[in-house]
Amino acid sequence: MRVVVTRRIPETGIEVLQRAGYEVSIWPGPLPPTREELLEFAKDADGLLTLLTERIDAKLLDALPSIKAVSNMAVGFDNIDVEACTARGVVVCITPDVLTETTADFTWALILAVARRVCEAAEAVHRGQWRTWEPLGFLGQDVAGATLGIVGFGRIGQAVARRASGFGMRVVYTDREQRPHEIEQQLRATFLPLDQLLAESDIVTLHVPLTPETRKLIGARELALMKPNAMLINTARGAVVDTDALVAALRDRRLWGAGLDVTDPEPLPADHPLLQCPNVIVTPHIASASEVTRARMAQLAAENLVAALRGERPPRSLNWDELHRKG
Numbered sequence: 036m037r038v039v040v041t042r043r044i045p046e047t048g049i050e051v052l053q054r055a056g057y058e059v060s061i062w063p064g065p066l067p068p069t070r071e072e073l074l075e076f077a078k079d080a081d082g083l084l085t086l087l088t089e090r091i092d093a094k095l096l097d098a099l100p101s102i103k104a105v106s107n108m109a110v111g112f113d114n115i116d117v118e119a120c121t122a123r124g125v126v127v128c129i130t131p132d133v134l135t136e137t138t139a140d141f142t143w144a145l146i147l148a149v150a151r152r153v154c155e156a157a158e159a160v161h162r163g164q165w166r167t168w169e170p171l172g173f174l175g176q177d178v179a180g181a182t183l184g185i186v187g188f189g190r191i192g193q194a195v196a197r198r199a200s201g202f203g204m205r206v207v208y209t210d211r212e213q214r215p216h217e218i219e220q221q222l223r224a225t226f227l228p229l230d231q232l233l234a235e236s237d238i239v240t241l242h243v244p245l246t247p248e249t250r251k252l253i254g255a256r257e258l259a260l261m262k263p264n265a266m267l268i269n270t271a272r273g274a275v276v277d278t279d280a281l282v283a284a285l286r287d288r289r290l291w292g293a294g295l296d297v298t299d300p301e302p303l304p305a306d307h308p309l310l311q312c313p314n315v316i317v318t319p320h321i322a323s324a325s326e327v328t329r330a331r332m333a334q335l336a337a338e339n340l341v342a343a344l345r346g347e348r349p350p351r352s353l354n355w356d357e358l359h360r361k362g
C-alpha cells in the first residue's frame with residue numbers, strides 16, 4: 036500500500052505509517068502541493084494524510100480512484116467534501132480532542148493580548164519608544180470580571196469557558212442548542228441567543244465549525260450589536276466572519292479590537308486592510324501549534340489512516356458508520 040502525506044508532519048505520524056508497512060511518500064515542499072501537483076504525486080496512492088490546506092472534492096477523488104481513505108490532520112474538515120467521499124466509499128477521518136486544550140490556551144493568549152495591547156506595546160519597546168512610565172500609555176480593557184461570550188460551545192468552547200473561572204468572569208454562550216444543565220452549572224455558563232450574547236459580551240470568541248450556516252455568521256449587523264469597547268477573537272475559521280465588515284467596524288472604532296488566528300483569505304496578504312486597523316492581532320493559524328499537540332495530531336491522523344486502510348473502524352472517522360450501514 037502507498038500513502039501520501041501532503042506536507043512534512045511530526046515524525047510520530049510517519050512512524051505509525053511506516054510501522055504499518057506502507058510506502059510513505061511525503062510532499063517535500065514548504066508550501067502545499069497545487070491541485071495538479073497533488074494529482075500527480077498521489078497517483079495510485081491508497082490513502083491520503085491531508086492538512087486543512089488541501090481541498091478534497093469530487094473532482095480530485097474521481098481523478099484518484101485508488102484512494103480509499105482521507106485522514107485530515109485537523110479537527111476542522113471544511114476542506115473536505117465528506118458527502119463526495121462517502122458516495123465513493125472513501126473513509127474520512129479527523130483529529131478532535133487532542134488539540135482542545137492547546138487551542139483553548141491560545142484563545143486566551145489572544146484575549147489577553149488584545150485586551151491589554153501586548154503586541155502594540157512590545158513593538159513600541161522594540162522601536163526604542165519606551166521613554167518613561169506613562170499614566171495614559173497603552174490603556175487596555177480589564178479581562179477580570181468581564182463578560183465572555185462564547186459562540187459555539189463544543190469541546191474547545193467549553194475548554195475556553197473552564198479557563199474563565201480564574202478571571203471571575205460572567206460566561207455566556209450560544210450554540211444550535213442549549214447544553215445540559217450539568218454542563219452549564221459546571222462551567223457556570225448561561226445560554227443566550229446570538230444577538231443577546233453579542234450585545235452583552237465584552238469579549239466574543241468564536242468556536243464554531245465552518246459550514247454553510249456559519250459562513251459569515253458575524254457580519255455588519257452582528258458587529259453593530261457589539262459594545263464599542265468589545266473585542267472579537269477568532270480561532271475557528273476565518274470565513275465565519277465577514278472580513279470587510281470587520282475591517283469597517285475596526286476602522287470606525289466601533290470595536291475595541293480583534294484577535295484573529297484565522298482569516299479570510301488565508302494566508303492574509305501583508306498589505307491587507309485588516310493589518311492597517313487599530314488593535315488587531317493576526318497570527319498565522321497556530322492555535323493548535325504546541326510541540327506535544329501537533330505530534331498527537333500527526334499520530335492520530337496516521338492511526339486513523341492505518342485503521343481505515345485495514346478495513347477496521349478508525350479511532351475518529353466522520354463517515355465510517357454511514358459507509359458500513361450502507362454495507
Ligand code: DGY
Pocket residue numbers: 087108109110111112134271322323
Ligand atoms: C484544526 O484542527 O481544524 C485547526 O484549525 C488546526 O489545528
